[in-house]
Amino acid sequence: MNKMSAIGGVMAILMVLQCTEAVTVHVVGDGLGWTVPEDSSAYQNWASTNNFVLGDILSFNFETNRHDVAEVAKGSYETCTSNNTIGTILLTGPTNITLNRAGEHFYICTIGQHCNGGQKLAINVSTTPSTTGALPPSTGAFPPSTTTTPPPPFSAASGSALASVALLLFSLFMGIAF
Structure with a gap:
């Protein structure tokens, strides 16, 4: 998997999490x-x-x-x-x-x-x-x-936590990839 595909995938996940936690x-x-x-x-x-x-x-x-x-x-x-x-x-x-x-x-x-x-x-x-x-x-x-x-049983609090974990993983990935 190339770096751009990984970045795009992580960004898509973050956008979905942001939309989900709004309800x-x-x-x-x-x-x-x-x-x-x-x-x-x-x-x-x-x-x-x-x-x-x-x-x-x-x-x-x-x-x-x-x-x-x-x-x-x-x-x-x-x-x-x-x-x-x-x-x-x-x-x-x-x-x-x-x-x-x-x-x-x-x-x-x-x-x-x-x-x-x-x-x-x-x-x-x-x-x-x-x-x-x-x-x-x-x-x-x-x-x-x-x-x-x-x-579905998904709360704003769990959405925020998931978004934070995804962002942390993304940051770690970017640090390792470079």
Whole structure:
């Protein structure tokens, strides 16, 4: 193998690792899951500690037939109505939603009075990881988000570690090759 082929291969691996580590899976509510919280501000508090970026995944952990997830317009979020759903209501838990557009996203549970009890989430999705995840929400209707299967078990932390190891190996290779 010549030096240029080796360099190209290592660079390709580093680019794949960089792309892979950009996706974050956010488990909505962490250990709380997607349920009616005791504290009605629980999901907004959770969102304020996260940064949501295009391509990230929201993982809603809930029991089928006890809860659901609907993306709605801001007005429906504020009044806890499912009149303006965006896409289909997701009835089977757990479920994952890939954040495929920047801007504000509003999610509620449409069952009974769950939304009025605080089972609702407002987030802001950015194109870069530098903004905060919490909103003050604004108006507007949006195209539907996409439901996806769970991503492979690969975290940003392991991606960074792999990238560091690959870079170290590349540096060692270049030192030996010269």
